[in-house]
Amino acid sequence: MASELSGLLRTVRLNAGCSQLELALRLDVSQRHVNFIERDRARPSRALLLAWLREMGGGTSLANAALLNAGYAPLRPSPRLPASPTRCDEVALRTIALHYPNPGHVFNADWHIVQANPAGRWLCDVVMPGVWAGERLDMLAALADPRGWLSCARSPKRIAAALLGQLRAEQWVRPGLRPRVDALEAVLVARYGCLVPPAQRDAMATSFDVTLDTRLGALSFCAVQTVCGLPHDASGARLRAELWYPTDMRTASLMRQQAERADQTA
Template identity: 30%
Template sequence: MTTSRAASLERGGRRAGNSRVGEMLRQWRDRRRVSQLDLAIAAEVSTRHLSFVETGRARPSREMVLRLGEHLDVPLRERNHLLLAAGYAPVYREGELGDPEMTAARSALRQVLTGHEPYPAVVVDRMWNLVDGNAGVALLTEGAAPELLAPPSNVLRIALHPAGMAPRVLNLGELRADLLGRLRRQVDATADPGLAELLAEVRGYPCDDPVPEVEVPGGSAVFVPLRLRHRDRELSFFSTIATFGAPLDVTLSELAIESFYPADAATGEYLRRAAAANGTIDGGSIRPYPT
């Protein structure tokens, strides 16, 4: 092969690589509904150079890929993919929760979960798989089919599947609309095909309780509650969601803690009395996904 031919092939390979990362960056910019000018100003690069990057005429530096990814709020997992497409090694590690480096994070998660008892709390990953949960989770999984509880158990399947929690949810249509909305926004934010498949699956579960097309809250409503039938009584909960601040590990960045709180005094009193009498809340068992 002649020198000129080899150089031509090398330039062609570089252009192909530049085109891949450029197209990926443009897709993320479109997904975030950010103009080229606005992104260029925020990232402190010229609009001309950003245009060259997106069209494959220029190769971005590693620092520029990271800067653009940050301003576009690209998930850490996808920032690594951008780096690979640009010809660089990933910079964000993807560890296991059981790694020694994760000791402090594991301890914090366990402290939050146990400190929240007797109320339910779960830790889920990006696919809504259960990573960990406290004793109160048994209240939510009571009566669920064993196959739904076997690891890796998925909290959306448990909540909405007819063999899971759904038959005991008194406001299933309202809760289903809220959960599907959260998942749909997550799909839009991450472009994750696995999440899109999960959305299609759980959206197909039957639901006799009509799902409202548009949420019109009541005059005194401040959140969508979980109204759950537990034996001869109705329990009501609301939830909060927490994540790790400024994570530099892909796994940690994708974990979320959802903590359930009593939405009325009767629910709180019942759970506290039951826990004081039994040491825990009786119900089904759930096994966290092994990490």
Template identity: 30%
Template sequence: MGAVAVHEESFGELLRAWRQRRRVSQLDLAIEADVSARHVSFLETGRARPSREMVMKLAEELEVPLRHRNRLLVAAGFAPVYPEREVRAPEMEVVRRALDRILAGHEPYPAVVVDAMWNLVAANSAAGMFMEGVPAELLAEPVNVMRLSLHPQAMGGRLLNLAEVRAHLLHQLRRQAEASGHGRLAELHDELASYTYPGVDLNVAHVPGPGDILVPLRIAAGDRVLSMFTTIATFGTPLDVTVSELAIETFWPGDEETAAAFGRA
């Protein structure tokens, strides 16, 4: 049996895909990159070859993630320029130190660090509440925070406003998959969307009231109901692929009763 040929995407194909993903015309991209629309067309069809500087400029204008900028460079015949280091690497000490300070400083409230796939990278001690009573298979490495949030045997079974939170998280995940071009995020979205919750109507549409500000997480915790909301922070000027994909999610009490419960804990 003969070998199966593997199609490697050309620079032009990758550029066109990112331009279309960003819903930008050739003319608009050309104006932003200070080149002619004809040149952009020639790059996409392979009739012209870009310089390394042009690859970097086009990727910047299209807000291509660093991981995919490396792919564009390689497809154009250049070496990748953005390193991808392990979080535990010696060079990443300054990043680890910042993450540790943020996680510790957010106590007694939960905080987690996740990667591009929402896999858990680090957490503070208060985040242990999300792991309580969760089956061992869901806590096997890598632990996925989105999966923990919606799985019926994890937080999905404890959320009192599941339909509302589920709709928000699935929308967020779908938008992230489209923007990043990360196929595994699309697979994760489809997995989470397939979860079933007997007795729960997932089609309930929440109409915000006059006093609503944020979508809360209303979590059943014994005889109490914890109300929380989250914020997400990223590093502002990353030049490393790993750092560019890290996100810090911090959980905050949504009412005085929740704040008091965490204070006592």
């Protein structure tokens, strides 16, 4: 089985539509050396790693993932998840409050929801009643659960493939995710068959469109994940806000009505 490093480098090359020969010419190395690196038979130097990712359009996060997996120092510090929220994490928490009456939640690098605004919790209860029972929600478990939100999503196979592609990209930076992602993939493949991310979707994309068929009718959203902070400071250890934006008037109106009812009964 390929290592995280060889898998990352091969995936980045394939996503760029570049052959081994073309990459070898651009890096001024032999195609045999490129092939050996992708097959875990050779270890690239730090300079070659950075050149590889630069030629293939990889950003800082991918560069650091590759460097750490190869045993090299990252381009910038890679802090661990802090015990208490940083100022940027506090901004993420405040963002979902300001996003109300639309759904929003905050999750950590291990894909556990740590906080949701009232609309986010209400939507979860509508689309997957009984799944979120405690203070936190394991998002990967919710994807795998047959009662989870994929059960009422239109085109669930497309969404599952897109999210799985993102999770595979994230595990390069956070290898501890891999066993959980492997387990999730096994469940989703058993349910939907072979999952191939849409050709036009970037594995680094952090937004998706979804329509949910619920007891209240169809609800349509665009879900966008955001990390607060300057781009070069963004860390995979930070909390992320996922904001759900209604994409039709009916969904927007229903969210406003739900918020008004909640305010009246509060």
